[in-house]
Amino acid sequence: MAANPVLEAFGNARTVKNNNSSRFGKFIRVFFNNSGHITGAQIEHYLLEKTRIVFQASEERNYHIFYYLLYGANEEERRTLGLSSNTKYNYLCNGRVDPHIFTDQYDRQQWQLLQQTMNEVGITHEEQQQIMSLMAVILHLGNIEFKTTTPPMESGTAGSAVINRDVLALCAKLLGIEEVQLQSTLTGRSFQSGNRQTQYRIPLTPAQGKETCAALAKSIYHLLFDWLIVRINTSLSPKQHIQSNACIGVLDIYGFEVFNENSLEQLLINYANERLQQLMSEHWFKFEQQEYEREGISWSHIDTNERCCIDILEHKTNGLLSLLDEEGRVPKGSDEVRSGSDQ
Secondary structure: OHHHHHHHHEEEEEOOOOOOOEOOOOEEEEOOOOOEEEEEHHHEEEEOHHHOOOOOOOOOOEEEEHHHHHHHOOOHHHHOOOOOOOOOHHHHHHHOOOOOOHHHHHHHHHHHHHHHHHHHOOOOHHHHHHHHHHHHHHHHOOOOOOEEOOOOOOOHHHOOEEEOHHHHHHHHHHHHOHHHHHHHHHHHEEEOOOOOOOOEEEEEHHHHHHHHHHHHHHHHHHHHHHHHHHHHHHHHHHOOOOOOOEEEEEEEOOOOOOOOOOHHHHHHHHHHHHHHHHHHHHHHHHHHHHHHHHHHHOOOOOOOOHHHHHHHHHHHHHHHHHHHHHHHOOOOOOHHHHHHHHH
């Protein structure tokens, strides 16, 4: 139970349909000994909604942790992290810190609860400070701005440079790396051709620089979330040798949601839900009805075949996922290329 506030802070967010919606799936195994007492638990997670870290739909919030930090941290902590609740952060509700839901008092209370529960699951004070530094880095990455630079004579390719160097310097400091190293990562891309040892560097445009910031922010958050699950599992693991293999599995899946504009992540979330629902329906209804037939019990047949929706997505040749995968292999693939090939 103590781990739940941590999971909710980093894995839940406000959507248009739920003020505390889980934006990841999890499967929890609760272990018991021969006496029937709980000896420990283990959490597995999947499909963390990474898109939400850098973009949210209208009237929705980012993950709770960002608001807890902005409203709950004391003045000294915010000053160290370069944060302010009055600043516009592009990764929070598209610039709005609090879109018509919750209050600074609520988020401050949740911040206190989060700190308490992180202590209970064994996350040290130093680790908590590092976590908050990474949260601040993500917010600052969204506010980095780029400008076009004059292309060098030898390459003739225009590149980009960071405008607000103070924000870049703060991100580098919080990450524990050199400012020039972070700037190089955000303004260029390096690659190696074949088996050659020589590395080539391609300058990025300002738009590509913003995309790199978003990719870095999502990667940081995802890796941090993985680490939190590992730390929580370490705390929940059985403290003594288990003499029984008995366990109860609890599956917590996403809510199925449909918006005016659905991202690829939302499509995959809904697809996973459909597959899980189909699996459970087969166990709950199909197998149960087979048992009724063996026992000669009269009942009204329930049709659980909903493969039509799943086949639209996963058919090996004409399924949407197969078509997307095929298009992803085509160099510079686009809707126009697909339309032309169909003709």
